[in-house]
Structures are given as C-alpha cells and as structure tokens.
Amino acid sequence: MAERERERDRAERERGLPRIRLDLPRERPLRLLPEYDPEAFGRLSERIARFLGTGRFLVWMTLTVIVWIGWNVFAPASLRFDEYPFIFLTLALSLQASYAAPLILLAQNRQDDRDRVNLEQDRKQNERSIADTEYLTREVAALRMRLGEVATRDWIRSELQDLLKELEERQEERHGERHGERRGLFPADGDRRSDVPDR
Template sequence: MARRVDARLDSPKGLRTSFVPRLGEPSDRFGRFTESIARAMGTPWFLFVLTVFCALWITYNVMAPDGWRFDSAALGFTALTLILSLQASYAAPLILLAQNRQDDRDRVQIEQDRQRAERNLADTEYLAREVVALRLVVKDLASKDFIRAELRSLLEELDRDKKSETVD
C-alpha cells in the first residue's frame, strides 16, 4: 500500500487518475464512457449483433431439448424480455447523457463562433473606416490629370504673356 501511495505522489496531480471521481473534482471519464456506449449503440453493427443474439436465443430455446432450455417460449421468453428491458433502461439515460454533453460542446462552439463573428465585424468596420479615411486623403491629393491641366493652363498663360510682350 505504501508503494502505491508513493507512486501516486511521484506523478503530477494532473496525471493521477482513478475511475471513481473524488468529491469536488470534475471528471470527464464517465462522460466519455457514456458517449462511447451511445456511439456504439447507434451503429448498424450493434443492431446486427443484437438481432443475431435474439435469433440465437429464441432458436436455442425453441429447438433445444426440454432439459437444456433456460427460457420458455410458452412464457414469452421472459428472460430475453428482461435482458432487453434492462439494456433499454440503461441505453436511454446513456444516450441522454451523451446528448447533453454534445449540447454543451455545441453551446461552447456557438459562443466561440459568435465571438469570432464579432471580432470579424469589428475588424471589417475598422478597415472600412480606414478605407474611407484613405479616400478622403486621396481626394485632397492632386491627380495626374489635374496636374497636367494646371501645367497646360500655366503654359498657356506664359505663351500669352510672351505674345503680349512681343506685341508691345
């Protein structure tokens, strides 16, 4: 027993695991276990195996000699009915637990998507404001056509001034 305690103390707290969760300590192991069972129950392979099991059960209890039968067809295969009822009584809560866990994951994903969309919207609005600011700055700048037109008008004025000086 002392060796087991020492081994637990040698490992970091996050690496120590036990199947039974301690009070106040959240454990995800049972949730993962229920999801794996629910995932397995939702497959065609599970339905096939369950069908083969029931067919073998019924065939054995109908065809076997009377002394070897353990579930009577006259009583409606009571043991088989109880086994299937027990399986169903555990399957439903396990499936609901798995669905609740998936709903929790979906909620977290939706929240992360909403936050990402808000950030994208804020970034887009910022970039739109920057583009508008650049357009305003560019609007105030002289374009090539404007500069050419101004230079042409200056050249025309200089030509008129030269002509007026030569005429005088």
C-alpha cells in the same frame, strides 16, 4: 521561529482547531462511494451512445435475439435456458434499454455543452469580425476623405499639360516678337532691298 510555530500548533490543538499546513498535502476524507473521472466516463458514454446509434448495433442486436429465440425453441429441452415466454430475454432487453437511455442522454448533454461553447466562441468571433469590419470601414472612409483633398495623378498630369501648353504659347509669342524685331532691324534675305540698282 520554530518555537513560535510549535506553540501555535499546540494552542490550536488545545482549542480543537486543525492546523492547516501548506507544506503538507491535504488528507482526503474517507468516502464510501468510489471516485471516478467524469470526463473519462462522459467520453465512454459518448462512445457507447455512438455505437448504439449505428446500423452495426441493430444488426448485432437482431442476430442476438434471433439466435436466442432459435436456441430456446429448437434446442433440446435440457439445453434451453429461457423457455417460450422468453422472460430472461425480456429482462435483458429492458436492462439494456434502461442503461442505453441515460447514456444517450448523457452524451446529448455533453454535445449540447460543446455546442453551447462553440456557439459562444462563434458569437465572440463574429463580434470581433464585425468590430474589425466597422473599424476598417471607418478607416477607408477617412482615407477617401483625405484622398479627396490630395491631387490625383490624372489631375496633376492635366495641370502639367495645361502649363506646358501655356509655356509653349508664351515661348512662341516671345519667339515671334523677337523675330519681328529682327525683321525690322535686319530684314531677311528676300526682304532686303538694295540701294544699288541692278546692273
């Protein structure tokens, strides 16, 4: 078995084909540009963009410009590093703006991607909710149809009351008939007439 693999490796080397081995890690090609984690860079750009959009950044930026201009106007000439046209300040501000704009756009793109994913998840959740609601509506309608055929408690109660009244009436009729027969055979005390005259 090992000899077959060696022969296969040798044949592939002779043909100039690299042998891809699954038991060894792949060699990474040499890159001239440094590698970076796009997710980490995106998080950093979002943090910077959030800071650039705060009042704290505006206050610090304003204080920096005021100190810069004040130093270069009122400081002794030997300590000034940016004379009146403030070329270095202009360069620094334009450099800051040139970096801030792409960082803000990158943060907006990431936010758009998150919003798109959230919107898609909300849409799927809404579709599931609508499907569940439709299913429950059909089930409730089916239960209503089935309950229409089932006797309700009030209907059973009224039917039982009607039956009780009917039974009571029949019992009274039977009881009345029995008393009537008894009267004929055995008259009540008040109805008894004696054959013997009163003495």
